[in-house]
Amino acid sequence: MVIKAFENLDGGTIRIAGRDVSALVPARRDVGMVFQHYALFPHMSVGENVAFGLHGRGLSAQAAAKQVESVLELVDLAGFEARRVSAISGGQQQRVALARALAPEPRLLLLDEPLSNLDPDLRERTRRRLAKTLRKVGITTVLVTHEQDEAFELGDRVAVLHGGRLEQVGVPEDLYRRPESRFVAGFVGRASEIRGVLSSEKVVHVGMDADGSEVVWEVHPVGGIATGQSVVVTVRPESLGLVAADAVGALPGRIVERRFSGVVTYYLVELDQGDQLEVLADAEPGDDRVGVTLLMGGLEARCFAAEGSE
Numbered sequence: 001m002v003i004k005a006f007e008n009l010d011g012g013t014i015r016i017a018g019r020d021v022s023a024l025v026p027a028r029r030d031v032g033m034v035f036q037h038y039a040l041f042p043h044m045s046v047g048e049n050v051a052f053g054l055h056g057r058g059l060s061a062q063a064a065a066k067q068v069e070s071v072l073e074l075v076d077l078a079g080f081e082a083r084r085v086s087a088i089s090g091g092q093q094q095r096v097a098l099a100r101a102l103a104p105e106p107r108l109l110l111l112d113e114p115l116s117n118l119d120p121d122l123r124e125r126t127r128r129r130l131a132k133t134l135r136k137v138g139i140t141t142v143l144v145t146h147e148q149d150e151a152f153e154l155g156d157r158v159a160v161l162h163g164g165r166l167e168q169v170g171v172p173e174d175l176y177r178r179p180e181s182r183f184v185a186g187f188v189g190r191a192s193e194i195r196g197v198l199s200s201e202k203v204v205h206v207g208m209d210a211d212g213s214e215v216v217w218e219v220h221p222v223g224g225i226a227t228g229q230s231v232v233v234t235v236r237p238e239s240l241g242l243v244a245a246d247a248v249g250a251l252p253g254r255i256v257e258r259r260f261s262g263v264v265t266y267y268l269v270e271l272d273q274g275d276q277l278e279v280l281a282d283a284e285p286g287d288d289r290v291g292v293t294l295l296m297g298g299l300e301a302r303c304f305a306a307e308g309s310e
Contacts, residue, residue: 003142004031004110017107027056032101033110037117038093040085046072046096047081053103071099075133090118091126098130102137109134111143115150127153148188160184180222182304185234190266192240192277194233195306198225204233204303207273210246210291217294219301230306235294237266237280239301243291250291253277 002009005026013022021029032053040049050068059067072078075095085093094114101109114130115123131154134141145151151158152172160167160175160183168180179185186193196206198221207215219233245252256276257268267279269292277292294301 004033030107032106034097034101034114036113038097040093040097042086046083046085049085049096050100050103053100067103071103075099091122094126109139109141113145185302190237191234194275196231196233198227198229198231204231207251209250210252215249215251217301219303221303225305231303232306233301233303235301237278239295240277240279241293241295242279242281242285243293245289245291247291250293252291255288255290
């Protein structure tokens with residue numbers, strides 16, 4: 001990672017709190033880091049691991065001990081100083097690694113998939129603790145993760161990278177509701193795609209209903225799309241509804257898969273025209289033959305130019 005100087009910078013500069021650190025070695029950048037595998041020293045106690053980040057700071061033994069005590073209390077590990085890291089749980093080890101990174105009071109904190117080694121239940125609990133700690137400390141943090149739940153819960157702003165390219169940066173709500181690319185629309189959250197033709201500024205012809213009448217959806221085109229151009233519409237499951245297969249303005253099809261998720265159920269509908277749409281519903285349809293409609297007032301559907309269209 002170039003911020004920590006573990007990778008060389010190809011171009012540009014890195015500034016932290018207005019200070020150009022591009023040419024500085026890792027130890028001089030005032031950046032704390034929590035690694036994916038924690039990188040704790042198994043032969044040291046919890047307190048010794050946390051104090052390791054204070055070496056070279058010119059602190060007295062008493063001042064260092066007080067700082068260790070303070071950050072361990074911050075991560076809810078007060079009184080753990082004498083314990084061996086091999087004798088504590090994975091979630092506790094993750095918090096020791098976080099305390100070690102916070103002890104020198106860095107200007108910036110880097111977290112490299114810090115929860116990836118935890119089982120799902122422990123991961124969720126530790127994520128909540130981590131969110132609470134980071135908000136309490138108030139330190140600028142860069143988190144690298146493949147888990148959207150982590151990014152959305154911990155991040156004030158989220159950046160989506162694809163193939164080394166920055167696709168979009170924004171608050172979680174913007175990435176979910178207003179994706180700026182087809183990749184982001186499909187990657188963030190759940191979404192289905194249906195092909196169509198842009199028939200006017202914001203109206204897409206997406207198919208025919210059971211009577212053979214044209215079905216059009218009002219959508220938000222992204223990018224320069226001309227009328228008559230082939231497009232791909234991305235739509236969230238909660239923006240779609242299930243009605244009778246012969247309902248006017250509905251795309252007819254059949255349910256091919258159900259996924260129960262507690263209060264609601266996701267239905268995968270294969271349309272007669274060949275597309276598949278995922279629909280969220282809180283009531284069981286009376287028949288496998290159904291119609292799919294775009295709900296009014298739901299999340300805004302987005303459309304993007306289809307590949308190869310002009």
